[in-house]
Amino acid sequence: MSERVIAYRDAIKEAMDEEMARDERVYLMGEEVAEYNGAYKASKGLLDKYGPKRVIDTPIAELGFAGVAVGSAMNGLRPIVEFMTWNFALLAIDQVVNAAAKMLSMSGGQVGCPIVFRGPSGSAGQLAAQHSQTFENWYANVPGLKVISPSNPYDAKALLKAAIRDDDPVVFMESEQMYGDKGEVPEGEILLPIGKAHMARQGKDVTIVSFNKMMKVAHAAADELAKEHIDAEVIDLRTIRPLDYPTIVESVKKTNRLVVVDESWPYGSIASEIAFQVQKHGFDYLDAPVKRVNGADVPMPYAANLIEAYLPNPARVVQAAKAALYRL
Amino acid sequence: MAKKAFSKADYLYWFELMLLMRRFEERAGQLYGTKIRGFCHLYIGQEAVVAGMMSAMGPNDKVITAYRDHGHALGMGISPGAVMAELYGKITGCTKGKGGSMHLFDKEKRFLGGHGIVGAQIPLGAGIAFAEKYQGTDNVCLCFMGDGAVRQGALHETFNIAMTWKLPVVFIIENNMYAMGTSVARTSNVTDLHRLGQAYDMPNQAVDGMKVESVHQAIADACNRARTEQIPTLLEIKTYRYKGHSMSDPAKYRTREEVEEYRRIDPIEQVRATILDKGYANQATLDDIETKVLAQVDESVQFAEDSPYPPDSELYTDVYMQADYPYLQD
Numbered sequence: 001m002s003e004r005v006i007a008y009r010d011a012i013k014e015a016m017d018e019e020m021a022r023d024e025r026v027y028l029m030g031e032e033v034a035e036y037n038g039a040y041k042a043s044k045g046l047l048d049k050y051g052p053k054r055v056i057d058t059p060i061a062e063l064g065f066a067g068v069a070v071g072s073a074m075n076g077l078r079p080i081v082e083f084m085t086w087n088f089a090l091l092a093i094d095q096v097v098n099a100a101a102k103m104l105s106m107s108g109g110q111v112g113c114p115i116v117f118r119g120p121s122g123s124a125g126q127l128a129a130q131h132s133q134t135f136e137n138w139y140a141n142v143p144g145l146k147v148i149s150p151s152n153p154y155d156a157k158a159l160l161k162a163a164i165r166d167d168d169p170v171v172f173m174e175s176e177q178m179y180g181d182k183g184e185v186p187e188g189e190i191l192l193p194i195g196k197a198h199m200a201r202q203g204k205d206v207t208i209v210s211f212n213k214m215m216k217v218a219h220a221a222a223d224e225l226a227k228e229h230i231d232a233e234v235i236d237l238r239t240i241r242p243l244d245y246p247t248i249v250e251s252v253k254k255t256n257r258l259v260v261v262d263e264s265w266p267y268g269s270i271a272s273e274i275a276f277q278v279q280k281h282g283f284d285y286l287d288a289p290v291k292r293v294n295g296a297d298v299p300m301p302y303a304a305n306l307i308e309a310y311l312p313n314p315a316r317v318v319q320a321a322k323a324a325l326y327r328l
Numbered sequence: 329m330a331k332k333a334f335s336k337a338d339y340l341y342w343f344e345l346m347l348l349m350r351r352f353e354e355r356a357g358q359l360y361g362t363k364i365r366g367f368c369h370l371y372i373g374q375e376a377v378v379a380g381m382m383s384a385m386g387p388n389d390k391v392i393t394a395y396r397d398h399g400h401a402l403g404m405g406i407s408p409g410a411v412m413a414e415l416y417g418k419i420t421g422c423t424k425g426k427g428g429s430m431h432l433f434d435k436e437k438r439f440l441g442g443h444g445i446v447g448a449q450i451p452l453g454a455g456i457a458f459a460e461k462y463q464g465t466d467n468v469c470l471c472f473m474g475d476g477a478v479r480q481g482a483l484h485e486t487f488n489i490a491m492t493w494k495l496p497v498v499f500i501i502e503n504n505m506y507a508m509g510t511s512v513a514r515t516s517n518v519t520d521l522h523r524l525g526q527a528y529d530m531p532n533q534a535v536d537g538m539k540v541e542s543v544h545q546a547i548a549d550a551c552n553r554a555r556t557e558q559i560p561t562l563l564e565i566k567t568y569r570y571k572g573h574s575m576s577d578p579a580k581y582r583t584r585e586e587v588e589e590y591r592r593i594d595p596i597e598q599v600r601a602t603i604l605d606k607g608y609a610n611q612a613t614l615d616d617i618e619t620k621v622l623a624q625v626d627e628s629v630q631f632a633e634d635s636p637y638p639p640d641s642e643l644y645t646d647v648y649m650q651a652d653y654p655y656l657q658d
Contacts, residue, residue: 027462059492063482064485064486066451067486068451075459076459095451095452104646106427108646110435111441166650167650168648242655
């Protein structure tokens with residue numbers, strides 16, 4: 001039987017649908033999630049299936065509805081909060097960082113907070129400065145949170161299901177530009193473990209680590225490098241916190257060179273953290289400094305050519321890999 | 329609801345509970361700087377609010393408040409020893425020495441915390457009520473805040489949501505007239521705080537917070553409305569804190585005369601006078617209660633003194649529910 005192919009947005013919807021069917025305590029709230037079927041149609045049909053008690057449209061009040069969801073998680077429910085994009089979630093970050101992440105600790109282990117905050121992040125066409133950001137590193141800095149950032153429909157479904165079942169608060173970063181991407185997702189139950197990276201491509205010359213939409217850039221760069229007989233290994237992080245650095249270090253022990261591709265601003269980025277972990281755990285195996293290819297350290301502009309100059313692309317990754325190989 | 333006729337038992341319960349809060353905090357204040365550190369926000373003067381809440385609320389209702397939470401914790405039945413040990417930072421504290429003064433919790437006793445970000449507990453309280461409604465109970469959440477919190481956006485977002493979704497929550501402003509050092513009048517043109525409910529068609533009422541009977545009646549009515557009609561209420565309970573905002577506050581923003589004026593209508597003394605006036609008990613009985621309360625406070629201090637600090641290994645517990653979460657230690 002050939003594998004079924006579905007879009008990323010449908011993978012997200014299936015994960016929520018299956019987990020809502022499995023557990024009465026799971027519900028979805030957010031702006032436009034119910035009657036509008038989701039700003040990106042990631043909740044299409046859920047209102048019809050589960051009704052307004054469990055699929056809830058909110059006013060535009062991110063701080064308020066995120067806090068209501070956290071309060072409900074403190075009291076027995078398992079909410080999924082959709083932020084229309086992670087840019088808007090900054091209004092709610094107090095409830096994510098000060099409430100959800102810390103509740104278990106400051107209650108001395110009494111009050112957990114099983115909640116998923118999800119929505120799209122990252123650049124998405126010419127949307128300019130306030131609609132084009134990635135925040136994985138912001139939330140990954142916070143003990144108490146788990147952070148997941150899947151790169152394809154299969155991972156999106158399997159990891160979102162795991163996130164909804166997880167007893168800790170999970171920040172789940174999707175991608176505006178990938179909701180239409182199609183991929184093989186088998187019918188029925190699939191789960192992936194949180195905190196495990198995926199070896200997406202085997203190679204021996206240089207390791208390229210990335211996540212979310214930038215995995216496309218990583219793969220494209222590996223294809224380009226192959227034309228020049230450079231055999232790149234590609235790792236998809238899948239989970240950002242906890243970070244599966246042992247998988248990265250094992251790869252570096254083989255390739256001795258590392259390039260990290262990360263859409264976020266470079267300062268204090270996931271790329272920076274990976275560079276630290278690899279020098280700590282694999283210093284003797286490195287034959288070149290770790291390279292990172294990040295978004296530019298500026299607010300995202302509007303003009304198409306400036307966006308092109310801002311974002312990581314295959315050419316920049318190829319350049320970085322060759323620099324790590326001293327083959328420029 | 330009809331006005332309740334209060335009984336001898338009501339008054340004696342209130343007297344003992346209010347006296348416990350008062351004496352406990354007076355001792356905590358004395359121990360501050362030597363045995364107790366960090367932030368410590370005393371509740372002295374406001375005791376009628378918690379006392380009235382305790383007699384008015386239902387047996388399964390839940391409570392959440394901000395960081396001036398010692399009174400709420402004691403009222404909800406957390407033992408004085410567990411509260412004092414928490415102020416000491418001991419492992420026997422109600423949050424194992426991890427929460428401290430501002431984050432007292434006891435899930436079993438339906439007290440869902442002490443929260444430290446002004447106003448951030450308001451949506452949490454609505455969420456606790458949301459979960460009760462979702463699960464089909466008739467329980468109510470009583471959500472407390474200070475007068476400073478009402479200027480936060482979180483309040484307005486939550487009021488709108490709570491009314492639109494008909495959540496069984498009672499919002500209670502403990503208006504002690506000062507947000508730290510800033511008087512209510514300096515924070516807004518709207519100084520009758522209960523009127524903020526009007527913007528959301530939320531039933532609202534001002535309440536004399538120095539009279540425990542008034543507090544009881546208002547909270548009982550509001551709980552009844554939440555329980556039977558699932559309509560939130562905003563109560564503005566006008567109260568007063570005799571002490572500074574926290575231990576480091578000399579309270580120079582108000583006059584000595586103002587504090588004295590409130591001490592003359594002290595909520596505990598009003599209850600004492602009613603008890604004696606109505607012959608519910610004589611002075612000797614009240615003295616016995618005082619002796620008993622002081623002994624409880626002494627025991628709580630001894631318990632805290634005798635308890636160990638959390639072992640260093642506790643640093644890495646209670647961060648995640650996942651027992652084998654990796655890499656917490658760098």
